[in-house]
Amino acid sequence: MPIRAYYTICSDFFDHSRDVAAIHCGHTFHYECLLHWFQTAPNKNCPQCRKQVSTRHIINKLFFDISGEEEGSSADPESLQNELNRMKAVLSTKERD
Structure with a gap:
């Protein structure tokens, strides 16, 4: 049975x-x-859900409305x-108690 390798894409916050x-x-x-x-990546799959994707389907700039903050x-x-x-x-303290 082949071993599946999963690669991390990024773990930084959006800013x-x-x-x-x-x-x-x-x-x-x-x-x-x-x-x-x-x-x-060896396959052109979404790093999160592994669905087949293509670079031509990338929406390359999203804008977030943060005015509600x-x-x-x-x-x-x-x-x-x-x-x-x-x-x-806090959780650790409550679990000890």
């Missing part, structure tokens, strides 16, 4: 400094990461990671 792209299955990735995936809210990656770490500590 305003890099273009975000989508493919027709609906999954989104950094545009540069998706292009690199297509150049190096409250002013002063901090949704940057560092703040989110800090909140996640805090919640993990």
Whole structure:
């Protein structure tokens, strides 16, 4: 039985400094990461769901409407990671008790 190799495409957060792209299955990735995936992956499949895709079906720039956020809210990656770490500590404490 052949061994299936799965490659990681990217684990960075989306931010305003890099273009975000989508493919027709609906999954989104950094545009540069998706292009690199297509150049190096053995099959032209979506990195997430493994459906057959093509570079000609890439929507190469998505725009996100973030106007619904409250002013002063901090949704940057560092703040989110800090909140996640805090919640993990709370959960760990409750599990010990």
